[in-house]
Amino acid sequence: VHDSFQQLIAEHGENEPSALELQLLQRDLEESQGTVVLRRRRQTRPSIRDFSPSARPSIRGYGMQADTTDGEASKRERLVNNLQNLSVSDRVRMLRGMPLSVAEKKELRCLALQKEISSFSNKQLSCFSQLKYYIIIAMRKCWYSWLSFLHSLQLWQTPLKRVSGRFGTGVLSYFLFLKTLLFFNVFLFLVTGAFLVLPQAVHPPELSPQNEHFSGLELLTGAGTFSDTVMYYGYYSNHTLCRDKTGGQNASTLYCDSQQLSYNMPLAYFFTIGMLYRFLLMDFIFTLLDTLFGEFLWRLFSVKVLKRRRKPVFDIARNVLDLIYGQTLAWLGVLFTPLLPAVQILKLFLFFYIKMSSVMMNCQAPRKPYRASQMTTIFITLLCIPSLLGASICVTVTMWSITPSLSCGPFRGLKTMFQAGKFWMEKLEEDNPNLSVLSKAHTYLVENPFFLFVGAGIFLIVIYFHSQVVDGQRKIINLLQDQIQNEGEDKKFLINRLQSIHEHKRNAGKRLKSQVSRLHNHQLF
Amino acid sequence: MGTTASQLSKESLSEYQELTFLTKQEILLAYKRFTELLDKSEKGDLNVRIPMNKINSLPELKSNPFKDRICRVFSTSEHKDGSLTFEDFLDLLSAFSDSATLEIKSHYAFRIFDFDDDGTLDRSDLEKLVNCLTGETEETKLSPDEMRQLISNILEESDIDKDGTVNLSEFQHVISRSPDFVR
Numbered sequence: 001v002h003d004s005f006q007q008l009i010a011e012h013g014e015n016e017p018s019a020l021e022l023q024l025l026q027r028d029l030e031e032s033q034g035t036v037v038l039r040r041r042r043q044t045r046p047s048i049r050d051f052s053p054s055a056r057p058s059i060r061g062y063g064m065q066a067d068t069t070d071g072e073a074s075k076r077e078r079l080v081n082n083l084q085n086l087s088v089s090d091r092v093r094m095l096r097g098m099p100l101s102v103a104e105k106k107e108l109r110c111l112a113l114q115k116e117i118s119s120f121s122n123k124q125l126s127c128f129s130q131l132k133y134y135i136i137i138a139m140r141k142c143w144y145s146w147l148s149f150l151h152s153l154q155l156w157q158t159p160l161k162r163v164s165g166r167f168g169t170g171v172l173s174y175f176l177f178l179k180t181l182l183f184f185n186v187f188l189f190l191v192t193g194a195f196l197v198l199p200q201a202v203h204p205p206e207l208s209p210q211n212e213h214f215s216g217l218e219l220l221t222g223a224g225t226f227s228d229t230v231m232y233y234g235y236y237s238n239h240t241l242c243r244d245k246t247g248g249q250n251a252s253t254l255y256c257d258s259q260q261l262s263y264n265m266p267l268a269y270f271f272t273i274g275m276l277y278r279f280l281l282m283d284f285i286f287t288l289l290d291t292l293f294g295e296f297l298w299r300l301f302s303v304k305v306l307k308r309r310r311k312p313v314f315d316i317a318r319n320v321l322d323l324i325y326g327q328t329l330a331w332l333g334v335l336f337t338p339l340l341p342a343v344q345i346l347k348l349f350l351f352f353y354i355k356m357s358s359v360m361m362n363c364q365a366p367r368k369p370y371r372a373s374q375m376t377t378i379f380i381t382l383l384c385i386p387s388l389l390g391a392s393i394c395v396t397v398t399m400w401s402i403t404p405s406l407s408c409g410p411f412r413g414l415k416t417m418f419q420a421g422k423f424w425m426e427k428l429e430e431d432n433p434n435l436s437v438l439s440k441a442h443t444y445l446v447e448n449p450f451f452l453f454v455g456a457g458i459f460l461i462v463i464y465f466h467s468q469v470v471d472g473q474r475k476i477i478n479l480l481q482d483q484i485q486n487e488g489e490d491k492k493f494l495i496n497r498l499q500s501i502h503e504h505k506r507n508a509g510k511r512l513k514s515q516v517s518r519l520h521n522h523q524l525f
Numbered sequence: 526m527g528t529t530a531s532q533l534s535k536e537s538l539s540e541y542q543e544l545t546f547l548t549k550q551e552i553l554l555a556y557k558r559f560t561e562l563l564d565k566s567e568k569g570d571l572n573v574r575i576p577m578n579k580i581n582s583l584p585e586l587k588s589n590p591f592k593d594r595i596c597r598v599f600s601t602s603e604h605k606d607g608s609l610t611f612e613d614f615l616d617l618l619s620a621f622s623d624s625a626t627l628e629i630k631s632h633y634a635f636r637i638f639d640f641d642d643d644g645t646l647d648r649s650d651l652e653k654l655v656n657c658l659t660g661e662t663e664e665t666k667l668s669p670d671e672m673r674q675l676i677s678n679i680l681e682e683s684d685i686d687k688d689g690t691v692n693l694s695e696f697q698h699v700i701s702r703s704p705d706f707v708r
Contacts, residue, residue: 092543096619099632101601102612105544141539148548481685488686 076108083112088140155179159356167314167365173375174316175352180380181327182348188334189341196338276333276340283326284347290322291358299362314363319355320379324387331391335398532556532569545619546629555618558583559611577607580614590657594637631697645690651676 083091091112095105156179164172295312302308330344399417414420425439445451533556541552560568562580567573577596586592596607599617609617619625620633638646640653652672659665667675683691683699691699 095544096546097626097629099629101599102541102544102616103601106540106612109540109544144539144542145549148550151548484685485687488688491686492688 080108080111080115083108084115088136156352159352163356163359167359167363170316170375171314171359171365173379174314174319175356176376177320177379178323178348178352178355181323181383182345182352184327185330185341185344185348189345192334192338192341276329277337277343279329280326280333280340280343280347283322283329284350287322287326287351288354291354295358295362311362311364313365313367314359316375320382323351324379324383327383328387328391331388332394335395532560541615545615546622546624547615547619551618551622552615555615556611559614571611574602574608574610575614577609580607580609590660591637594640598633598636627701628697631700632693634700635693635696645692646696647690648676648680651679651691 083094086094091109095109098105100108156175160172160175160179163175295314299311302312326344326347330340333340401416404414404417414423421442425442429436429439533553538549538552541547542549545552547555559575562575562583563573577593577600580596581587581592586595589595593607595617596609597605599613599620600607600609601613602608620629635646636642638650638654640650641647646654655667655672655675659667680689680691683695685695685698
């Protein structure tokens with residue numbers, strides 16, 4: 001069809017059309033077929049976007065570097081006018097997005113700017129608007145240098161590029177997941193650090209002096225000198241930072257007497273002596289050992305002893321599950337060990353480099369091509385559904401039902417941890433009756449489960465809505481695909497008809513000519 | 526770095542920053558790599574063209590099976606010999622950079638794969654494409670039957686209007702669904 005169409009145009013044309021014109025004609029025809037697809041897009045998007053979708057050949061400037069015929073010049077004029085009417089950032093974005101050579105873009109930009117400057121100089125620019133103009137230019141330059149700076153700051157960009165180049169997007173998705181977990185932990189650490197750790201560290205409670213020396217064993221067990229620091233929940237106290245008449249601590253605080261730690265611990269104390277810290281540490285050590293044995297030694301073994309030609313494959317699934325396990329531990333422990341996210345950050349940071357060097361040395365790319373975007377979704381889903389949901393359920397149940405320990409921690413003396421919030425609201429209302437609105441809001445919104453049910457219901461309805469919309473769009477895509485196919489067949493049919501008519505005309509013309517010449521000869525003789 | 530940076534004026538640097546997807550450091554690095562390829566006599570002249578074989582000697586392009594097509598597509602020379610000026614080189618780097626949009630990448634990928642420059646990917650273009658990827662040696666080349674089957678599969682998946690060729694829109698549609706491009 002494509003060749004016959006070109007032939008037809010060639011036969012009809014008086015002068016030999018250039019390859020450029022043929023292409024443009026073809027594109028215009030395709031564009032007119034594509035307008036059905038495009039019309040929907042144009043309705044939903046603003047006009048700037050019209051210049052970038054795929055089937056707009058006139059703006060694309062494909063082959064604009066050819067010699068300028070009249071059609072070309074007017075297209076250029078239109079383009080320059082459009083560029084002029086845009087704001088600066090839109091113009092930059094559009095110029096960047098055009099698939100032209102840099103020389104072409106420089107010319108277009110010059111033309112657009114010239115017109116703008118000429119229109120500027122016609123008006124009398126006041127001092128103020130000139131100043132504004134200069135300020136805008138200076139800010140734009142600052143913005144560009146800020147973007148370059150941000151770009152260079154991206155964490156681990158070079159190692160990630162190297163891994164993705166050698167091992168493909170499957171292994172890359174594992175490392176990206178690690179990076180995402182690191183950022184989650186940084187966020188969590190900033191929040192708990194700013195609101196919990198910092199105020200407590202700045203106002204340390206008075207403790208009886210301990211005679212414990214710091215031995216290296218503390219890092220492994222998490223007990224000993226660590227148990228009296230901001231690391232554990234037992235260290236925290238609940239005095240509010242307001243000055244009351246006593247000018248000091250609230251009467252309700254007690255010291256955490258570390259002598260109370262005895263060997264048979266009821267379950268409520270389970271978390272306060274660093275069990276989760278130890279779990280986390282064990283996880284780290286075991287992953288290290290696994291990397292050593294599983295990857296390094298296995299590679300040596302399989303290459304030297306088993307004489308296989310290929311290195312072992314990096315097991316993405318197992319490693320991702322290890323990461324999720326470690327993150328679940330961190331989330332479970334954050335209620336009682338506010339500094340646990342910091343430990344997790346350190347652990348993930350070290351992990352990245354260890355795993356990176358192990359992969360580079362010991363493994364080869366996976367044989368099956370993994371679909372990277374689906375994998376990232378699967379990882380995040382696995383992280384949310386069993387891991388985050390489970391950890392938050394555990395923490396919520398702990399806050400709602402378990403009686404906090406009587407001798408240490410910020411929730412001493414209360415029936416459940418949740419009551420602390422209620423008492424604080426009541427105290428707030430006492431101190432400052434203007435804030436009663438806030439306490440009423442707290443009573444009805446946070447404590448009343450009805451609101452949570454309504455919120456969850458609305459959320460589910462919105463999800464259902466979106467899934468129905470996606471379904472409908474899928475059906476429309478199928479319909480449109482059929483439509484495109486039908487129009488292709490119509491095009492074929494029309495071209496065949498045009499060809500046959502053209503043939504007919506030519507034959508009719510020939511017959512006429514031969515008839516006339518015969519008549520002429522007849523007349524002559 | 527000081528001497529090379531001073532040869533690229535501040536205005537052109539900011540202009541290139543606006544017109545391409547490259548950052549300032551990337552443009553300066555590109556300038557450094559470009560001038561390394563020039564002879565001593567040609568240094569300092571930005572409009573000089575570097576021939577295709579010199580560009581293809583860069584280690585980043587040396588093992589690329591499409592290096593000739595890449596040079597030809599980005600070249601603005603009248604002789605269509607694949608020689609690149611500095612601005613063409615920046616064009617190349619900008620299209621391949623991480624910040625480039627999907628439309629730019631797919632547009633240039635289409636032009637690179639279009640071996641006969643006729644605006645569509647027909648069977649012969651696709652055959653040449655597959656041969657570039659598999660190599661031309663006897664062991665790695667596909668048999669004619671395998672080639673025919675592969676190209677029929679490609680056309681079945683990408684050719685929406687069933688005219689036997691893949692045009693730009695169809696190519697962009699197929700590419701946008703590929704998970705490697707959705708980052």
